[in-house]
Amino acid sequence: MERELKLGIMGGTFDPIHYGHLVTAEAVRFEFGLDKVIFVPAGNPPHKIKRKVTDKKHRYLMTILATITNPFFEVSTIEIDSEGYTYTIDTIKEFKKIYGEKTQLYFITGADAVLEILNWKSADELLKLCHFVAATRPGIEGNRIDEELNKIKEIYGKIIYKVTVPSLAISSTDIRKRVAEGRPIKYLLPESVERYIQKYGLYKEDDNYGL
Ligand code: ATP
Ligand code: MG
Structure with missing residues (x-):
């Protein structure tokens, strides 16, 4: 019998x-x-309507460039191809259709994003359809995450997995700010992405960084 597929889904704005x-x-x-x-x-x-997000073509291509050296990484155009707002619940349902109901989906988020899950569209359904893995990220207190994860467990009976990743205090917001201020971004992201940013002159203007 064939083994069930286990797929990770890494959603993001990726800007960059x-x-x-x-x-x-x-x-x-x-x-x-x-x-x-x-x-x-x-x-x-x-959730990012206050800031002008970079053209999706650029964000898609940077994601392709960044993932090209890892044979286990793929990039999907499912959200950038759809008009209007996209919600995780719709994306997850679509992946279930594509890969089959039996496929186990693991939605990967940073700890900051997991704190928001309960506010997401159809949170209860989403928690039933896929597993969630929260990666710890510097700046987010461990206690706050545990509190939130316990809340989710109590309300929905669902365990959110926690994974500790090497502490990387890197964020897209900081990278955009650095480019606008002419400070280096080398070693924060793949060189190919750095070159892409330079080639197309991305992030040169003030964009209300954090918003
Ligand atoms: P921005 O600063 O614009 O919000 P970001 O760096 O948070 O960008 P996103 O595209 O918003 O990147 O994040 C996509 C996913 O990756 C989210 O689940 C986020 O929590 C996670 N993530 C982002 N940066 C890190 C990091 N340094 N370590 C672990 N997870 C991260
Ligand atoms: Mg973010």
């Missing part, structure tokens, strides 16, 4: 993708024995 995303995806892939990790760049992220 950096080593925090890559290290996290690789750590979770290894720890959970995933067959592959699919990176899903967001189309029009509903």
